Amino acid sequence: MTVVKIFVNYKESILNPEAETIKKALGRLGYQNIAELKVGKSFELTLADGLTQEQIKCEVNEICDRMLVNYNMENYRYEISETEVI
Amino acid sequence: MKFAVLAFPGSNCEKDSFYALKDVLEEDVALVSYQAESLDGFDAVVVPGGFSYGDYLRSGALARFAPIIPALKAFAAAGKPVLGICNGFQILTEAGLLPGSLQKNTAGKFICRQQKLVVANAQTPFSSRYQAGQVITLPIAHGDGNYYADEQTLQELEENGQIVFTYQDNPNGSLKDIAGITNQAGNVLGMMPHPERGVEEILGSADGIQLFQSLIDHVEVAAHE
Numbered sequence: 628m629t630v631v632k633i634f635v636n637y638k639e640s641i642l643n644p645e646a647e648t649i650k651k652a653l654g655r656l657g658y659q660n661i662a663e664l665k666v667g668k669s670f671e672l673t674l675a676d677g678l679t680q681e682q683i684k685c686e687v688n689e690i691c692d693r694m695l696v697n698y699n700m701e702n703y704r705y706e707i708s709e710t711e712v713i
Numbered sequence: 714m715k716f717a718v719l720a721f722p723g724s725n726c727e728k729d730s731f732y733a734l735k736d737v738l739e740e741d742v743a744l745v746s747y748q749a750e751s752l753d754g755f756d757a758v759v760v761p762g763g764f765s766y767g768d769y770l771r772s773g774a775l776a777r778f779a780p781i782i783p784a785l786k787a788f789a790a791a792g793k794p795v796l797g798i799c800n801g802f803q804i805l806t807e808a809g810l811l812p813g814s815l816q817k818n819t820a821g822k823f824i825c826r827q828q829k830l831v832v833a834n835a836q837t838p839f840s841s842r843y844q845a846g847q848v849i850t851l852p853i854a855h856g857d858g859n860y861y862a863d864e865q866t867l868q869e870l871e872e873n874g875q876i877v878f879t880y881q882d883n884p885n886g887s888l889k890d891i892a893g894i895t896n897q898a899g900n901v902l903g904m905m906p907h908p909e910r911g912v913e914e915i916l917g918s919a920d921g922i923q924l925f926q927s928l929i930d931h932v933e934v935a936a937h938e
Binding site (some may be wrong): 641642643644645648649694695697699700 | 770771774775777779786807813814816817818819820859861862863886
């Protein structure tokens with residue numbers, strides 16, 4: 628089976644209040660070494676067998692374009708891996 | 714004139730909008746399901762507030778794939794008025810009918826209160842009953858109301874007079890204090906404040922009435938041309 632992990636994050640230019648709040652809360656817990664903290668989303672797709680790498684990339688990019696990513700604020704990357712069915 | 718108020722799974726202001734239009738403004742209004750595929754016979758559409766599809770993925774991100782959306786896009790493209798309130802604003806940005814997007818409030822909390830707004834443009838189909846610079850009060854109730862757009866888009870919004878309402882004492886971090894904007898053509902308005910919840914003094918404000926009256930004026934004038 629082919630597994631695609633997609634990571635969607637805010638662009639560098641976007642202030643993320645959620646990440647800032649979590650970073651401050653960690654600071655209150657005593658973790659003072661965190662210079663930067665990012666919060667994003669991850670999606671894991673398990674695809675049907677028999678697709679070429681080209682077909683997979685094409686479909687994943689299309690899914691991100693159409694639904695998973697808002698280009699106004701976010702960008703994305705993904706990793707493709709093969710898993711063995713036990 | 715006849716209003717359509719859309720209802721998505723998770724909408725929660727469609728009845729408030731229906732009540733404001735039917736009982737306070739005494740206009741003809743119908744609730745239209747997200748599963749409908751036509752807006753024929755309607756003069757204006759309200760996309761109401763709430764948490765459509767649970768705000769899953771992003772606020773408004775999934776509603777834009779509902780069966781009613783192609784009809785909504787055609788309605789807007791025909792120059793007919795569309796008013797998106799709160800989650801309705803978020804849906805309109807996600808659907809590409811309005812520029813920019815709504816992020817989490819910088820204050821890190823959901824904000825629910827009466828809010829003072831400035832009428833930045835009183836020459837739109839939604840604001841002609843107000844005066845430019847007039848300060849009005851409408852309730853806000855949102856967690857993702859922080860308007861963001863890139864520099865170029867913000868400049869275009871200002872130059873084209875697309876910023877209709879701004880906040881006094883910005884509650885959520887919105888750029889340019891933006892509370893409501895139109896599309897370039899001016900017939901689609903998205904706003905975070907709730908005019909439908911500000912239509913009677915007992916609710917804390919009746920300043921929302923003029924917004925709907927402006928819209929009614931606009932449709933009636935267009936009908937006579």
